[in-house]
Amino acid sequence: MEIDEETKIELYTTMVRIRTFENRARILIRDGEIPARSGFYTGQEAVAAGVCAHLSPSDQIGSTHRALGHLIAKGCDLKGLMAELCGMSSGLNKGKAGPYHIFDPSVGALGANGIVGGxxxxxxxxxxxHQLRDDGGVAVSFYGEGASNQGGIQETLNLAACWNLPLVFVCENSSPEVQRMLGHEIDYPQLSIERVSDRAQAYGIPGATYDGWDVLEVYNAVGDAVKWAREGNGPTLLEFNVHQIEGNLEGRIEVRDDERIWCPIHRFKERITDEGILTTELDEKIxxxxxxxxxxxxxxxxxxxVPAPIEAFKGVFAGGP
Ligand SMILES: Cc1ncc(C[n+]2csc(CCOP(=O)(O)OP(=O)(O)O)c2C)c(N)n1
Structure with missing residues (x-):
């Protein structure tokens, strides 16, 4: 699929926004302003950007314990997001959700989830x-390879296939070598399941594995799956190989030289610079x-x-004090 210049700049900007936000959040954690740990998304930005570029606020995403990238790409308000991380009453969820349960239905962000696969x-x-309303909407489910063997995920794959749901499964695989799946350790080629996406054939749905550090590859793969779902053809299982860039990235947007090969932002920057789409001035401006x-x-x-203590009892149970 030919991707226009404007979309490429949009994808780049989304990735830069995620990295910049997370780096600032790291500093706030270090300074004790965010009173909780958070799972970071550094190195995976291409997946969130490439997926959410195909979605509108009326499409929903379900997220993981590394949700910031997904939430930002889906359009969550940055102020509300940061205030939520800090546990403030001005946060998206009045300071009650924290990093692992932030949600914002107004932009279709069903939310982070501390329960792996939840x-x-x-x-x-x-x-x-969406299917019952016949409104052409889709839902996207993000999860990691560790979650992919959860019963709830396998049941959802089965149900989505049986009911032909407009649901795109997006597995971000950060450690292909530690899959606990049949065929990994035994020599039965006919039973061999080596990739998370291999499971798709068991449910009779399309599925494939892609490079999650290449934002254009993500964008194209998701574009097809979302179109397929919107047109009533049912679910797809997409697996993206990703590299979680660890280490101390506090306050800097660039990664170390040895990390660059995996950095989706750096790779894409080089590419669109070579194509003459991104100039130094435009990059600085962004x-x-x-x-x-x-x-x-x-x-x-x-x-x-911070919220008053009484707030802990509000919005939790109907009929509470
Ligand atoms: C149901 C459940 N089991 C275990 C945990 C503890 N836990 C938190 S993160 C994690 C690893 C998840 O791996 P993966 O889904 O591949 O995501 P990644 O961290 O690699 O992005 C585990 C086991 C949890 N939060 N929920």
Whole structure:
């Protein structure tokens, strides 16, 4: 699929926004302003950007314990997001969700989920709603390879296939060598299941594995799967190999030389620079703009107030005190 220049810049900008936001959040954790640990998405930005570029606010995503990238790409308000991380009453969920359960239905972000694989069956409910309403909407479920053997995910794959749900399964595989699947350790080629996406054939749905560090490859693969789902053809299982860039990335957007080969932002920057789409001036403009938006979000969060203790009882149970 030919991808236009505007879309390429949009994908690049989304990835820069995620990296910039997470780097700022790392500093806030270090400074004790975010009173919780958070799973970071550094190195996986191409997947969230490439997936969410195909979705509108009326399409939903279900996310993981590394949700910030997904939530930002889906359009969550940066101020509300940062304030939520800091546990403030101005946060998207009034400071009650924290990093692992942030959600924002207004943009179709069903939310982070601290339960590995937990959001997958839930987001299938949105897919069923789209099907019943016949509104052409889709739902996307993000999960990791560690989650992929959870019973709830296998049941959801089965149900989505049986009911032909408009649901795209997006598995971000960060460690292909530690799959606990049949065929990995025994020599039965006819039973061999080596990739998460190999499971798709058992459910009779399309499935394939792609490079998750190549944002254009992600964009193209998801474009086909989303179109397939919107047209009523049912679910697809997409697996993206990713590399989680570990280490101390505090406050810097660039990764170390030895990490660059895996860095989706660096790779894409080189590519669109070679294509003459990204100039040094445009790159600086994008980075400055994202940095100031993230800084505004951090200032907003730091100026906010923590919820009063009584708030703990509100919005939790119907009929509470
Ligand atoms: C049901 C459940 N089991 C175990 C955990 C503890 N846990 C947190 S992260 C994690 C690993 C998840 O691996 P994967 O799904 O591949 O995601 P990744 O961390 O690689 O992005 C585990 C086991 C959990 N949160 N929920």
């Amino acid at each position: 959001s997958v069956p839930m987001v299938a409910g949105y897919a069923l709603t 980075r400055d703009k994202e940095k100031s938006k993230v800084e505004e979000a951090a200032e907003f969060a730091l100026r906010s107030t």
